[in-house]
Amino acid sequence: MQLPNSFDFFNDIDRMTKLLSQFAQSKIAQAYLFIGSKHSFLNDFVRQLIGNILCGSELKSCGKCKSCRMYADAAHPDISYITLEENSNSIKIDEIRNLQIDVFQTPQCGKYRMIVINPAERLNMQAANALLKILEEPPEHTVFVLVADCLNNLPLTIISRCRRYFFNDHVEIDSYIELAKDYPNSEERASLFAAKDNIIARLNDVVVDELSFASVANEWTDYKIENIIWFLYLITAEAIKYLLLPDNKYDANFIKFANSQNIAKLYNQIDLLNAYIGKSQKNIVLNQTLALEKILLGYVSC
Template sequence: MEISDRYHSLNAAIYPWFEEQWQRVLRLHNDNHLPHALLLSGMPGIGKARLAESIAGYVMCHQPQTNSACGQCRSCVLLNSSGHPDLYFLRPEEKGKPIKVDQVRQLTEFMHNTAQQGGYRVVVLEPAESMNISAANALLKTLEEPGRDTLLILITHQLGQVLPTVKSRCQRLDCHPPDETVAVEWLVEALSVEYQEALQLLKVVHGAPLAGVDFKQQGHQALRADFLTALRDILRQRKSPPEVAGQFLKADLDLLLGWLQGLLADITRILLMGSDELVRNKDMQKMLKGVAKNSTKDKIFTLADLIQFERLGLQRRQNPNKQLLLERILIDWSALVRT
């Protein structure tokens, strides 16, 4: 691993929706009860990594203030510039790949060294669920005997995928998505958009404001619009499932399945409530009502379960045939409104 992969400067600002978690960590630290390992769990796109960096910056500060790091001591200067030698980031070597046992062994070497700047040594590991069995087992000894003034911060987007033996050695810090009003106001300022656009964007990304920023900045609006139009064309028998699958072969499959999963959740809301009042994908309201009227709960739930199963497989780094997987799901989508 290159040294630039281990260390980088921090962006340690607290999002308003994490104030409760932040105050909890401050109390633990100030009362000398900070555990040696924290497990930050929550959905992707809400800012857990930023919270982890804020925690790291605070505990490593030599002159912490009441509610924040001082920003001026030698440690803070290092954290906010080229990086701090006592702060270690551990992530997969490639996106979508597992954290390997050799990476954890390198981490163990770091943990055995003396802090170069005095005070805490901090490790931020993300995502915890990406460790393979060997890597997770190798981490256990470090979690059991981390050494003095050492903090490991593990971040997980899929708590159920983290080994119980790892979870049991960490103190959990659950990170919930923000209140809708707080998130929308934050998006309005972050993206310089109108309130209604921010509200619709937040609904599309299931309440995760940072995911909303990525969605907007990476231009996913056009891809989503094309995909949802193709789904409507399948229902109208204007396009076949294999044709649509081939059209989106180069797209992020998990992203597509997430959007389809969101549509099914909206259809379920309509079926169970007899109303479209709580529909999130407002721009597809007419199609959603049509599917709900002409389909059944069993068909909707079966397809939703299939998509969830396939998304878990993708997150576990399985490498399926994208064309065949998407074709299978789109065939079931086309069958929702047919006898």
């Protein structure tokens, strides 16, 4: 069965069930690449798809067999997860080298071993090259599942060896800032949304010179650089929208910040933030404090 390579994905259980049944009727590939943001319900889909493959049922995992029970308890012996180590912004070659033993082991509970790499776009060059060698001649019993926010940093040689699916996130929101609200509570981006009032207050403090760039930048080093920059991008985009289309739905804290800016300055900030986001996606190591100080300076300078 031929599947589409792009899905418009909403918070719709019936639609997810339908897509999973379509996958069940198609031949299992050696490598999948799923591309979409974390709030496109892609991760929910991937989790269920892995459960279905491990169970071996026709349409969905039964939830009762030994394989399903171990998967539900996060104790399945036939799954290996590769993700970012703590305080690291890239997946390194040692993690892929350690994987090589798992790849060729015979499955213990069923027909397949699953190798899940998420976020795949965070593979550094050496790790990507090591993975490519495995994908060139993978054992028949191993299924690779790569999950990525974007394709910017994935080599074409890896992309071409995967069956690719794009998940489009048409999320209905009242503001750009609300994009962070739909992330799982375990994600730092959800924490940023919870702290949005404090973050906007700190921007106001910097603008009126109540706090220094250095003190605020140092406070924000508790966040991963790619996440705080992404959240500042949302705030900046929302401020542009407010200046173009004023609306009384905003609180006084945000209005104070937006009115302290002008559109030209904010567009310059968007360019700067995009530049840093691009560097982060390419796994370029950033000096977080200096980067944040430069960003904060942009909200003050004329």
